[in-house]
Amino acid sequence: MKRLFSIFLSLALLLTLCTPLSAYADGDGDGNIDHGGGGLGNGSDENFWNSGDEGVRVTVIRASDHAVASASVDFTNRHPDNIIINFGKVSKIAYNNGHALALNTGRYSYVNPAQPLPKIINSDQGQSSIEVIKSYFTDEQVLRSIANLTGFSYSILTNGNYKILLEPIAYFTFYGARVAMTATEAALYDQRLGGDLRSKMASLTHKNLPLSMFLDTSDLGYPAWTGSRDDRVSDSTIISSLGLGIVRFSAAEPPTQVSTQNYTYRVNTEVITPVTVSGGQSDPDHPVTVRFNIGGRNYAVGNVYYPDGDSQLAWVRWTTPSTPQSMAIHVSATGRGSTSEGTINASIVDLSGHDPPDPNADDRNSGYSPASMPSNPQKTSASWNVWRPVWHADWVWVSDWVWHGDDTSGSWEDNGSWVDHGWWDFACDTYSASLSASMSITPDGKDPTASDETIKSGYGINQTAAASVSTNQSSAVTGAQTAVTYFPEFGYKTYWRLLDPTAGGFNARFEFAPNRYSTYNRRTHFTPLWMPDGSYTPYTFLEDCWTPTGMLSMNLTDSVTIRGNLWSDWRAIPALP
Structure with a gap:
């Protein structure tokens, strides 16, 4: 010692x-x-x-x-x-x-x-x-x-x-x-x-x-x-x-975050309303759920996944109300023990009720000059990604040694088992949508003197707009649903015609609604008698094709030629005695 x-x-x-x-x-x-x-x-x-x-x-x-x-x-x-x-x-x-x-x-x-x-x-x-x-x-x-x-x-x-x-x-x-x-x-x-x-x-x-x-x-x-x-x-x-x-220890898990923006919608329209979710990682072991409260109705979008440091769009498909109004859409995203909330302010508008007035034989507009053709922002294609979790297996042998025998003799036996110590990887699936459309203006069938694309002022025209949507995720896309036509005699403002959808879905078709001033209840628009000779070009804005990344839309135009007026087709003769 x-x-x-x-x-x-x-x-x-x-x-x-x-x-x-x-x-x-x-x-x-x-x-x-x-x-x-x-x-x-x-x-x-x-x-x-x-x-x-x-x-x-x-x-x-x-x-x-x-x-x-x-x-x-x-x-x-x-x-x-x-x-x-x-x-x-x-x-x-x-x-x-x-x-x-x-x-x-x-x-x-x-x-x-x-x-x-x-x-x-x-x-x-x-x-x-x-x-x-x-x-x-x-x-x-x-x-x-x-x-x-x-x-x-x-x-x-x-x-x-x-x-x-x-x-x-x-x-x-x-x-x-x-x-x-x-x-x-x-x-x-x-x-x-x-x-x-x-x-x-x-x-x-x-x-x-x-x-x-x-x-x-x-x-x-x-x-x-x-x-x-x-x-x-x-x-x-x-x-x-x-x-x-x-x-x-890793840094504290970032809380789940939901990002929103505001939208303007039309009445009676099927729309896609998205939000962006981020914060930490969302996988099948820690999923994120997004809830929307729209007009008192609840929608839940579950299993919203994304890797750490990234984000994911989550959306709901719904139909707007039939009356104009302002709506507050409440959104919450819950994941990893935290909840984030947001609000989407949606303005619901009605484009109907602005039809042109009844054209009269004595209408005049001596000061008319052509207005510039309007051009609204248009978007004809969109793409978005959806994260898909994929399990990455990693099998490891975990030993469990057990002694078999007494204190003086025996042997150890490993009663272990294989344990999967894997993790979640992520694959990114890309989806897209594209919009194509055309517009055709033709003389009304009741015009007795029309020739090909030439008419006399005072007669009517017919219009057809066709819209085609292609996508590889149809559940996340709507067809085009709204077409509004504006006319040169009103400077492409003040009055317009909300077109009738005569076919819907991904191959939609639109025409003028029946004109209440038409003797034959035709789907027509009457050109004014005072319209000068030359090109007559209506403008149509095609919209309400909704995707998770916003609305697809197009500017459309077509023309007829005006030469003369309908009074030249009339003559006065003495009445028979």
């Missing part, structure tokens, strides 16, 4: 330290830890370790600069009150940053967690499960306990600004004295003893302890371990690459 104390008390250690394990937490926690190790062989009366005499040192590290952000806490299921020698509560990162390895012969402090630790260090007496270790250190209740013991609130600890450093600890007997060491401390101490610790306890301090935790992916400046999982390792390898785990 005197020799042991002289060894410890003569230490003047100023060493740096580096020993990794990694666990990553995302929200409630997502583990990234691996391990190795095997049997320990035989010890001696003065130098030995008992299976289960173990613990884990926990330290909070600031993610931005890898600075130590809390005091370290040692968790164990044991009651190691007989520890004579330890090196205090110092983390691997602290050693790496220049903290000296210092002997501590005072009382060793520890915490027995409410949820007992899983087995950490492999031995002949039992094998640890890396899946169980991951699950333990990413469990919400365990994380809440760590937060409380290290002086953090749970929300701050897990907000993505901090990481938790884990280091396995072994409690063993060395030269007859009980000691407590992390893997890094054991390697640093062995360097100071010139290899004496390794010569007595190599299977523990230079294999099973450091290999009980290491990184799957590099983090905090430590590399992922790609070496052997069952061979003894050197002091320098332990210091640089082994004996640690990291629990990391």
